[in-house]
Amino acid sequence: MGRPRSFSHHRPLGLLVVAGAAGAGVLLPLIYLLLRAMEAEWGVVQELVFRPRNLYLLGNTLGLTAGVLIMDTLIAVPLAWLLTRTELATRRWLVSLAVLPLAIPGYVMATALLGLGGGYGALARLTGLSVPRLGGYWGALLCISLYTFPYVFINVRTALAGLPRNLEEAARSLGYTPRASARRVVLPQLVPALLSSWLVVGLYTLGDFGAVSLMRYESFSYAIYLQYAGAFDRTYAAWLALMLLTLAGGIVFVHSRLQRGKSYHAVGSATPGGASPAPLGHLRWAAYAYLLILFFLSLGVPIGTLGFWLFQRPLLPELSSLASSAIDTLSVALPAAALAGVLAAAVSYLSVRWPGKLTQALAGAPYIGYATPPLAFGLALVFFGLRGVPWLYQTTALLSLGLALHLLALAVGPVRSTLLQTPPRLEEGARALGRSWLRAFLEVTGPLMGRGVLAGTALVCIVAMKELPITILLAPPGFSTLATQVFSYTSEALFAQAAPYALAIVFLAAPLVTYTLGREVNG
């Protein structure tokens, strides 16, 4: 029966429909913002939006974003190298520790760091040593870096672990020194991983308000917040959000240009799994010191602070409420993560195997959704949900969908990175043997892509668990996640009461981190 199958580069329709739906869903908020922005009066726009002060705030935001990217890279690249290429690579639990800070909500990290210094601070009370509290640019920079570096780490580590073992050996045999082989062979291979993680961390930093406001650093999100919270205004807030999105769009565009036309996969036979681990020798102690300081700041400080709060009150009466919040949290975060994983696979596969204007645009769209201020994103889903699918409004289904769309970009990064390293030849071979693209995908590429999808799904799940604005707007009444409980208590300065819920987020994320992000090292 074998109908001849060509290598024709027709994009599979089914895949295109799924990816197109994801793209449309992610861009709905943009339409909403444009609709709102059109209600504005020009005079007021000039007064409120094109203020010199907004330019100053935009400069602040860009400065912070650049700082966070540099800091994250300086933290994450050596860390990824230590945990894949040296004797430390055998210690899996180190990988879990390196990823876990991702589960710390930004406002918890900021509160914990702020609680260290000052006359009433933890340091002063434990050691009598009073240091000034963190704050401003450096406070915001440190705080955001300490819970976003794992994102860069995961991407770089996935790339390092996926490098063919014989690549460096080949470079060495061609006469490169170890240093030259690292610079000219390994580093270029890390470029897509770095670019995609910079994109996500950069867009996150552009829009962050929680950590930035606690650290008293005036960023552009401050101006947006002020319109929503101070003036209860959605029109000029939309203008400001669109300004931010224009900037984000420019970044996404530059990113896609940088990535275009590059191939990173092996052509012949390749043994993934990375080069054999290097002994650290006398550098071992420096490496341990580095890990100790990093884990102390990124995990010890926030978890220690939460632990300190926790022991101020009996935990037992909270247990049933804690359990129900944990169940509510998972009942939304897990479906959101699964959906994001599927959508990310479709979007990435399409854009990597059938590169073109349309598929590139579809691959870029999730980043715009991710850069949309969450409050605006949530309001957009209120707007469209109530008009388009009123029967879904205020159900966990719409909430999961909203979170999946908003966080889709988190899953796209790792999926794309693994795909870029998978040779298309394998699939073409399978298709030459008569397989449909779907079977070729499921039998050949799917399994190779698996670790990227798993990592992306886990990332979305962790971030969905600590998400606030969208959850608050779209959850059914009476629904309370761990994050909304933390918010409910900390907003009223009831830190001891908030602690068990914040710790529960970290402890729910821990197994997720260990069994997915920690495991994918062996492919």
Place this chain on the structure above:
Amino acid sequence: MRISMVLVLSVALLFVGAHAAQSEEITLYSARAQSLVGPLVRAFEQESGIQVRVRYGANAQLVGQIMEEGLRSPADLFWGYENSLSALAKAGLLKELPDDILALARPAYRPQDAMWVPTSIRVRTLAYSPDRVNQQDLPGTVMDLADPRWEARVGWAPTNAGFQTFVTGLRLILGEEETLTWLEKMRANRTKPYGNNTALIQALAAGEIDVALVNHYYLFRFLEADPDFPVAQTLFPEGDPGNLLLAAGMGLLSSSSAAEPAQEFIEYLLRQEGQAYFTRETYEFPAADHAQPVTSVAEIADDAARLAPPVHLGELSDLGGTLDLLRRAGVL
């Protein structure tokens, strides 16, 4: 056989009864945190048999949501603050409340438009570090904080609703020009901006600032967690704009299809039990005439009533003008 029949029947009846009792249901969007008012809502459910479905969230988020939902909103009630309630009333999203409910609140606290009703009262205070500021050195009026003697020692929260309402009060008392001058002087005096009241009190404890303009109830929570917490608070002398009274209140949404049980809930909050809850659990003052604050807040409640400036709570709705002024002064 008979006995089992009776049992089945009575269980069935119980079921029907329970179902009937639950058939009345209202939806509440609450900017007041679950941690503060959750137990009160549950107490009302038990007493009335009316089920209250609550969405807890931040003030701005819920107002944005209600505005976006418009008349399709599934919510019956909004529980927020004078600024957000005024904004909703202005947008035409609140229904006028019946006189008998309004009459439960003290006349001085009622908004003029009868679109919402205060449920509890709070006061603006001066929080300070007793280690770094002697009682006799405290400022005689909030206006004094612009003096060079307070340079870089004062904290405020310009994005916070309580602070913005205070500025609205200042405009009513002093007029636009004088308020603007004061704001500019405060800014030139290097007054430090923080995000909210909690951040201000933590900054006082940390030693970053010596005095701060806050709402009164946050400090009570810090003192509850640690009786030795190194911050105190005080009111300014009688009539000072710094002692402005603020309200948390509730409005009935235009979209509501369950106005009757919703009003029953408002009434419950303004009756003895509800009012006592606020003074006992959230350290606020009663908004109703008959209620007396319990001991822990009795002193500051009395002082606040005595020392507050002569501004009517209902007049504090011109948020737009305040934001304008704060922008012109370079504070926002």
